[in-house]
Amino acid sequence: MTTPAPIDLRSDTVTRPDEQMLAAMAAAEVGDDVLDHDPTMRSLEERVAQLLGTASALWVPSGTMGNLIALMLHLKRGDRFLAPRGAHVLNHELGSAAWLAGGMPDPLEWDAGPGRPTAEAVRSQTGLTTAYDALHTTLLCLENTHNGAGGTVVPPHEHARLAAAAKELGLKVHLDGARLWNASVALGVPPAALTVGVDSVQVCLSKGLGAPVGSVLAGEAEFIKAGRRIRKMLGGGVRQGGVLAAAGLVALDRVDALGDDHDNARILAEGLVEQGWQVTAPQTNMLLAAVPDVQLTLTRLRAVGVLAVPMNGQVRFVTHRDVSKSDVEEALRRIGRAGI
Numbered sequence: 257m258t259t260p261a262p263i264d265l266r267s268d269t270v271t272r273p274d275e276q277m278l279a280a281m282a283a284a285e286v287g288d289d290v291l292d293h294d295p296t297m298r299s300l301e302e303r304v305a306q307l308l309g310t311a312s313a314l315w316v317p318s319g320t321m322g323n324l325i326a327l328m329l330h331l332k333r334g335d336r337f338l339a340p341r342g343a344h345v346l347n348h349e350l351g352s353a354a355w356l357a358g359g360m361p362d363p364l365e366w367d368a369g370p371g372r373p374t375a376e377a378v379r380s381q382t383g384l385t386t387a388y389d390a391l392h393t394t395l396l397c398l399e400n401t402h403n404g405a406g407g408t409v410v411p412p413h414e415h416a417r418l419a420a421a422a423k424e425l426g427l428k429v430h431l432d433g434a435r436l437w438n439a440s441v442a443l444g445v446p447p448a449a450l451t452v453g454v455d456s457v458q459v460c461l462s463k464g465l466g467a468p469v470g471s472v473l474a475g476e477a478e479f480i481k482a483g484r485r486i487r488k489m490l491g492g493g494v495r496q497g498g499v500l501a502a503a504g505l506v507a508l509d510r511v512d513a514l515g516d517d518h519d520n521a522r523i524l525a526e527g528l529v530e531q532g533w534q535v536t537a538p539q540t541n542m543l544l545a546a547v548p549d550v551q552l553t554l555t556r557l558r559a560v561g562v563l564a565v566p567m568n569g570q571v572r573f574v575t576h577r578d579v580s581k582s583d584v585e586e587a588l589r590r591i592g593r594a595g596i
Contacts, residue, residue, distance in 0.1 A: 260561035263587045265524075267565065268435075268464040268517070268541060268576035277466065277506045284502035288495050289315075290488065296498030300505050304472040307508070308433075308457055309448030312480035314473045315501060317492050319434045320349045322458035322473040323397075324356060325486045326430045329479060330395045330455065333358030337395035338381055340364050340373050342404030342568065344432055345397050360391055370536075371402025372410055375421035382425045396422040399432040400439045400450055404568055407521075407542030409439040412449045419453025429453060434460040434471070438540040441514045455479070464514050464541060465507035466577050469500050513577060517541040520575040520584045527588035544570040553596065560590040 264270050273281070287294045297315050305313040316322040323345050331337060337353070339346050341363040345353050353359045364373035364381060382393045398418060400410045410418075422429045431454045433439075433447075440447045451457050456475040461467040473483055487493055494500070521538040528535045534546040547553040550566045557564055557571075564573050575584065 260590065262561045262563050263579060263583050263590075264563045265573040265575065265579065265587065266563045267574050269462060271464070271466040271576050271578045273466060273468050273503055277503050280502040280506045281499050284498040286496035286498035289497040290493040290495060294494075294496060294498045294501065296505070297501040300501040301472065303505065303508060304459065305474050307447050308451050308459065308474045310451070310457065310474040310476070312475065312477040314480045314483050314487060315497060315504070316458075316471050316473055316487055317469060317494070319344075319432070319458055319460045319471040320352070321487070321490060321492050322471045323349060323430070323432055324352050324490070325473055325483045326456040326458065326475075327353050327357035327359055327395070327397075328486055329482055330428045330430060331357050331359040332394070334360060334391070335395065336360040336362055336391040336393040337397055338362055338364050338378060338393065338427075339397035340371055340399055340402060341366060342371070342402070343397060343399045344403055344434065345399075347404060359395070362393075366405065368414060369408065371399065371405030371408040372414060373418070374414075375417040378418060378421045379425065382427070393425075393427065395428045395430060397430050397432060398454075399434075401435040401540050401542075403435070403542070406536055406544040406567070406572065407435065407438065407538060407540040407574075409442050409539050410450070411443055412445055412452070415450055416452050423453060428455045430455065431457040433457050435463060435540065437511045438464060438514050438518070441511065442518060442540050461504040461507045464517055464576050465510055467500075467503040467507040470504050472504070510577070514541065517575045517577065520579065520581055521573075523581065524573060524575065524584050524588065527585075528591070531588070531592055541575045543573050544568070545573070546570050556594060556596045557591070560594045560596070562587045562590055
């Protein structure tokens with residue numbers, strides 16, 4: 257029996273550049289970004305800074321590096337930082353926040369909903385003390401959308417309260433906005449409405465937007481100047497980076513298309529519920545399904561050519577620009593025929 261071509265719903269990181277993006281990469285004006293600041297890279301950084309409402313920005317090879325640079329600049333060795341339970345900086349960056357940035361992570365519970373702590377939680381976890389052996393809490397890391405919670409969004413008013421609470425307590429604020437574009441589209445607000453009060457923010461270009469490589473770290477000019485030095489230290493300085501930046505510029509023209517991915521996630525969720533699955537209604541392009549045996553379910557899905565991944569004891573599906581509505585409908589047919 258011929259195995260059907262797989263429908264890849266593992267992540268929005270599996271997207272590939274299309275012909276338009278490849279053409280832009282091939283035609284990019286380039287220079288040595290480490291020596292002279294590549295002109296296309298500069299254009300990308302300026303555009304992202306404008307979209308996020310910051311003074312400056314810095315291209316980095318990955319979101320993990322962008323987050324790490326921010327933490328290395330915001331933290332002193334031994335400083336405690338807070339982040340929502342299950343945040344990417346806590347669970348999916350190989351402990352670099354502690355290993356390389358020297359921070360002491362402490363998770364915040366989701367008392368406002370999946371992936372969302374309240375301002376009161378921040379205040380309660382930041383006890384003021386003068387004891388010389390106490391941890392100094394200096395940073396709040398937020399995540400929007402929250403990957404581990406299934407792509408959940410933090411609306412502008414909640415984000416503003418969290419940032420304000422951090423400022424009251426003397427904390428810096430870093431936002432891991434790897435999928436901030438999804439939050440912006442889902443909420444119908446500009447990205448800058450979701451960065452109010454932050455000292456730094458990282459956004460990704462290589463997930464749902466389809467660029468092959470790259471994230472951008474944004475903040476004040478002096479912060480980004482220091483970040484450029486850290487990027488070089490970590491091996492992230494590139495030469496003719498305009499080839500990659502050109503892909504990022506094309507990707508930014510496609511933010512509105514993320515709404516199609518959100519629609520497809522809802523179609524998938526509704527179809528799975530009709531087949532008896534326990535599915536959390538998606539807020540963006542991710543959905544989580546509770547199943548009795550995660551690994552067995554993933555194996556059975558793979559056998560019918562539907563790819564997914566485990567996430568926090570559930571099965572995670574992610575829709576993206578390389579999976580059409582008809583692909584989602586075909587995935588549902590395969591799952592239904594197999595009785596999974």
